[in-house]
Amino acid sequence: MSESINQLLADLHAERERTWAPEALKINIDQRRTLVEQADPARFVKVGDSLDAFTLAPVEGGTLELERLLANGPAVLVFFRFAGCPACNLAIPYYERNLQPALHERGVPLVAISPQVPERLKDIKERHALTLQVASDPGNALGRRLGILYAFDEASRQASLAKGPGIGEVTGTGTWELPQPTVLVIGQDRRVHFAEVSPDWLVRSEAQPIIEAVDALLDQDLRTSKRA
Structure with missing residues (x-):
């Protein structure tokens, strides 16, 4: 049986049910439930959308532009919250184990993206010895x-402040905004060929559907090149 990110996240939640104070657990559950209930899929990026140029900031320094990402074919983007996020510390290593090898074999870059500033974001790459790219989305642009x-x-803000600095100080962005877990497969045509957004950060995309979307796109590109 292949490894499942959603089983790993379900196990994390089960552990919290056993170990967290009821009031802390309720705040976490209520925030995630509200995000699901208030989600407006019409606002989310979707298959068929065309992406304008963007620039990311890799944790090693320099810049990473959309044009360079797509220089040799499609690319896969995985958005996560921040380096200290417990769910992200399950999800990103899961993608390293279950997605990165397949994409590397196909010559397709995989980039994990967070708004956290690079000097703090690099912690997750170093902690897990990630070979996939980790980059900052400056200002959540x-x-x-x-x-x-x-x-x-508001309840989540107060809970965060009770434990220490607010999330804006943790990420270095100065705001309470974070990305919802999202996976995109982008073709060389700059169009989105796979898009999955999860308002609940304890639900994330499994690796196999992403690999299948990449393979379908590579097959399509091959057929197109043969007709040219």
Whole structure:
């Protein structure tokens, strides 16, 4: 049986049910439920959308532009919240194990993206010895264009502040906005060929459907090149 990210996240939630104080667990559950109930899929990036140029900031330094990402074929983008997010520390290593090898074999770059500033974001890459690329979306600029951002509700803000600095200080963005977990497969035509957005950050895309979307796009590109 192949590894499932959603089983890993279900196990995380089950552990919280056993170990968290009831009031803390309720705040977490209520925030995620509200995000699901208030989600407007019409605002989310979707298959068929065309992406304008964007620039990311890799944790190693420099810049990463859409044009360079697509230089040799399609690319896969995975949006996550921040380096210290427990769910992200399950999800991103899961993609390293279950998605990165298949994409690397196909020559397709995989980029994990968070608004957290690069000098803090690099922690997740170093902690898990990731070979996939990790990059910052400065100011949530790309996430905002894709319609995938959310803001902490008041109860979550107060809970965050009670434990220490607010999320804006943790990420270095100065805001309460984070991206909802999102996976995109982008073709060389700059169009979105696979898009999955999850308002609940304890639900994320499994690796196999992403690989299948990439393979379908590569097959399509091959047929097109043969006709040319």
